[in-house]
Amino acid sequence: MEQLVAPWRIEWVERDRSDDVDGCVFCELPERTNDRRNRIVARSEHAYVLLNNYPYNPGHAMVIPYRHTGDYRDLDDRELLDHARLKQATFDALEAALGPDAFNAGLNLGGPAGGSITDHLHTHVVPRWGGDTNFMPVIADTKVIVEAIDETYDRLHEAFAAREGATVDEDGAVRVDDA
Numbered sequence: 001m002e003q004l005v006a007p008w009r010i011e012w013v014e015r016d017r018s019d020d021v022d023g024c025v026f027c028e029l030p031e032r033t034n035d036r037r038n039r040i041v042a043r044s045e046h047a048y049v050l051l052n053n054y055p056y057n058p059g060h061a062m063v064i065p066y067r068h069t070g071d072y073r074d075l076d077d078r079e080l081l082d083h084a085r086l087k088q089a090t091f092d093a094l095e096a097a098l099g100p101d102a103f104n105a106g107l108n109l110g111g112p113a114g115g116s117i118t119d120h121l122h123t124h125v126v127p128r129w130g131g132d133t134n135f136m137p138v139i140a141d142t143k144v145i146v147e148a149i150d151e152t153y154d155r156l157h158e159a160f161a162a163r164e165g166a167t168v169d170e171d172g173a174v175r176v177d178d179a
Helices: 007-013 025-031 077-098 135-140 149-161
Strands: 040-043 047-051 061-065 102-107 123-128
Touching (some): 025 047, 040 077, 061 077, 077 102
Antiparallel strands (some): 040 047, 102 123
């Protein structure tokens, strides 16, 4: 039997189940008050940035409009511009926090196009480094994530907070309305 030691997973196993989401996770999470617990690293007027709980790489984030729709064409001009600007801010914050060599970014639209949430659109932003793919996925069918998500959250949250015009409220939520 192969073993992969991941001691940080105990937090997930022992988590408070009262935080579980009944409806759309992308609608419910921004309504909650603890951005750190919910892994929301930044907010704007029409969208927010959420760290992916199952990252492809450290810093794997999603830019998500507040409005519940699975169709990109449903977004009005203000929502589109805000979403695009928040994506730009996400690239900047990831670059400042993690220093990747490149990015993959994209939307999964319609049907079972990759992810499990298809009725609330979201843009994935995945930092990439030269050599971030090694023998583990090829030989062992295992992806190694080299940093705990809480540490990535702290680094990315700090980078968003350091942006010109960003504000941090008393609960620690970062607003980048002028992204």
